[in-house]
Amino acid sequence: MELSTQDSIGYVSGGGLEANLQVRLTVPVGEVQEGAFVVTDSQNWRFYCLVTDIQLQALDERYAGEVSGARFTPQLAALLDKATLFPTLAVMPVLMMEIGPDLNAPEYEAWRALNPEDSQPSTVKTLPEHHSKVRLAAAEDISKIFGAENGKEIFRIGKTREQGHPICLNLKNFVQRSAGIFRYTGSGKSFWHA
Amino acid sequence: MGSLCVVDGQANSKTYGLIANIQVLDDGLVHQLVSEGRLKAEQRADNRYNRNQPVELAVITLGFQAEGRFHHRLPGQVPLALQTLRLCGADEGFAFCSAGKFSYLRHILSQTEFPDQELIVAHINQLNNWQPAQRDPKTWYPQLMEILIRSLRSDYDRLTQLLDALSDLEQSWN
Numbered sequence: 132m133e134l135s136t137q138d139s140i141g142y143v144s145g146g147g148l149e150a151n152l153q154v155r156l157t158v159p160v161g162e163v164q165e166g167a168f169v170v171t172d173s174q175n176w177r178f179y180c181l182v183t184d185i186q187l188q189a190l191d192e193r194y195a196g197e198v199s200g201a202r203f204t205p206q207l208a209a210l211l212d213k214a215t216l217f218p219t220l221a222v223m224p225v226l227m228m229e230i231g232p233d234l235n236a237p238e239y240e241a242w243r244a245l246n247p248e249d250s251q252p253s254t255v256k257t258l259p260e261h262h263s264k265v266r267l268a269a270a271e272d273i274s275k276i277f278g279a280e281n282g283k284e285i286f287r288i289g290k291t292r293e294q295g296h297p298i299c300l301n302l303k304n305f306v307q308r309s310a311g312i313f314r315y316t317g318s319g320k321s322f323w324h325a
Numbered sequence: 326m327g328s329l330c331v332v333d334g335q336a337n338s339k340t341y342g343l344i345a346n347i348q349v350l351d352d353g354l355v356h357q358l359v360s361e362g363r364l365k366a367e368q369r370a371d372n373r374y375n376r377n378q379p380v381e382l383a384v385i386t387l388g389f390q391a392e393g394r395f396h397h398r399l400p401g402q403v404p405l406a407l408q409t410l411r412l413c414g415a416d417e418g419f420a421f422c423s424a425g426k427f428s429y430l431r432h433i434l435s436q437t438e439f440p441d442q443e444l445i446v447a448h449i450n451q452l453n454n455w456q457p458a459q460r461d462p463k464t465w466y467p468q469l470m471e472i473l474i475r476s477l478r479s480d481y482d483r484l485t486q487l488l489d490a491l492s493d494l495e496q497s498w499n
Contacts, residue, residue: 190478190479191478191479191481193481194481202485202488202489202492203488203489203491203492204491204492204495204496206466206467206470206495207470207488207491207492207495210467210470210471210474211474211484211488214471214474214475214478215474215478
């Protein structure tokens with residue numbers, strides 16, 4: 132199944148600022164990989180997160196311990212598994228950005244008047260609500276954080292593993308502070324630097 | 326046991342229920358005949374077919390119909406005394422059960438007086454027998470099963486016993 136970045140892959144079911152967020156997956160576990168960038172909108176905030184772990188959970192360990200298809204009819208076994216076995220993601224919220232109310236909401240105009248400038252991502256200070264829908268990050272989400280390639284000072288240095296969205300580096304910002312390049316021998320550090 | 330039944334009330338209201346128990350009440354004459362020893366075949370037949378023996382039904386109320394709409398909650402009033410109880414037909418039974426999301430099942434699952442698993446199995450079997458060919462594919466069955474599994478999934482033993490019984494039932498349909 133090919134997932135669109137607009138499709139929800141699950142919803143927030145718990146977690147905290149110190150611990151990772153728990154996301155209950157609503158798509159097959161193979162659709163999401165560790166290291167994927169995911170996004171969730173909650174109230175007026177958009178949270179940019181990274182998948183750090185994938186876990187298989189069961190409502191009761193006995194449901195996971197017994198192969199239901201060997202005991203019940205295929206239809207009943209499928210319904211039972213769907214209701215009792217579920218994968219979850221451990222998701223680390225990294226950045227958040229104020230996005231305001233929905234564009235079509237009546238309160239959007241008032242909010243926009245108070246916030247005429249587009250806000251920028253900042254470190255996470257709060258959390259999304261329970262049951263906030265989580266989706267895979269789109270190219271626009273990635274470019275909002277890393278910048279969009281412009282052929283000048285912002286150039287592409289790689290891509291996300293899952294969806295191949297370009298990841299760019301803003302040279303102007305990069306040289307303003309000290310920076311280091313870390314990688315194992317033979318991986319191209321000197322070539323990249325040159 | 327497990328049949329859907331209905332009591333027609335006033336102002337076109339109806340109360341729906343499930344027969345949960347059928348009890349033949351104690352009959353002194355039967356005791357006498359049995360203690361007599363040898364029972365002739367004609368005596369046995371006479372008692373079976375010519376005498377009115379008191380039989381009592383226990384019915385779990387599942388919902389009601391008022392002003393043309395079905396409701397899967399308990400009615401505000403109980404049926405009046407001496408109102409007639411009749412068995413539901415296929416169309417009426419299907420109409421009641423499939424209105425909403427089978428939430429009437431909670432009335433069967435929450436009672437403790439009667440064997441809920443056997444009642445559920447008998448009820449599902451009746452729905453299956455009612456299903457006319459034009460209602461294929463059988464969409465009600467997975468919907469109903471989803472509700473049942475969600476309702477009982479926190480009780481592993483109870484749910485798996487019910488699914489064992491339903492697996493047997495499903496195989497008998499094929």
